[in-house]
C-alpha cells in the first residue's frame with residue numbers, strides 16, 4: 001500500500017476534474033437499538049459543511065494516489081490508515097463492479113487534499129470515499145444505478161451513503177435509510193476539535209444504553225428549536241474517554257453559541273451561531289486561545305432563508 005503513496009502537492013496537470021468531500025455534521029444522533037451483527041441502529045439529523053477535503057482525478061499510465069494538506073501527515077500514520085484506505089477501496093470496488101458489467105475503468109491518478117482532521121466524527125474518510133465514487137464515475141464517464149451505488153457505498157462504511165448526497169437529511173438504520181429534508185435551514189457553525197483522534201468502535205463499546213428514545217416528529221415548530229431538544233447519545237461515552245471534549249464544548253459556550261453539541265463519535269463539537277460573521281469571529285477568537293487546535297467557521301447546506309443564514 002505505501003508504495004502507492006507519494007506525499008506531493010497537487011499536480012498542476014490534475015486541475016479540471018475534482019470533487020469536494022464536505023465535512024459531515026450530526027446535528028443530533030440518537031442510538032435507538034442494536035442489530036444482531038452488533039451494528040447500532042441510529043436516528044440522526046445530518047448536514048454538510050461548505051468546507052472539506054478535495055479530490056482531484058486524472059487519467060494516468062498506472063494507478064497513483066498522492067496527498068497534501070494540513071492533515072495529510074495523519075494519513076500515513078497508524079491512526080489515519082482508515083481514511084486513505086477508503087479512497088483506494090472505493091476505487092477498487094467501483095472498478096470491479098464496472099468490469100463485471102463489461103465497462104472500462106482505466107488507470108487513474110487521485111490526489112487527496114486532506115483539510116479535515118482524521119478520526120474526528122465529521123466523516124472525513126467516508127466523505128473522501130463518496131467523493132471518490134462520484135469523481136471516478138465522471139472521469140470514466142459511466143453510470144451505475146442508484147441502488148447499486150448505495151449498496152457499494154454502504155459496504156465501504158455506514159456513513160458513505162449519506163456522504164454521496166451531502167444535503168440535510170434524516171438518517172435511520174445504520175446509515176442506509178436516508179430521507180432528505182428539503183426545508184432544513186442553512187446554519188452558521190463553528191467546528192472545534194482538540195485534535196485528539198477518537199476510535200468510533202471504542203465509543204460505541206463504552207455506550208451503556210443502546211435503546212434510547214427516538215428523535216420523534218418535529219411538528220410545526222422551528223428546526224433550530226427542535227434540535228435544541230435532541231442529543232448526541234455518543235457524547236457521554238466520548239467525554240468520559242476524551243476530557244478535551246468538555247473543554248472545547250465549554251469554549252464554544254463561552255463564545256455564546258446558541259447550541260453546542262458533539263458530532264458523530266467525536267471529538268469534533270459544533271457551536272451554532274446567528275450569522276456567519278459571528279461564527280467567523282468566534283472561530284478566530286478560539287484559534288487565538290488554542291493555536292494548535294482545529295477551529296473552522298462553516299456554512300451548512302440547506303435553505304439560505306433559514307434562521308442562521
Ligand code: C5P
Nearest residue numbers: 038039040041157158159174200201204
Ligand atoms: O461502518 P464504519 O466502518 O464507519 O463503522 C466503524 C465501526 O463503528 C463499526 O465497525 C462498528 O463497530 C461501529 N458502528 C456501529 N454502529 C453504526 C456505525 C458504526 O456500531 N451504526
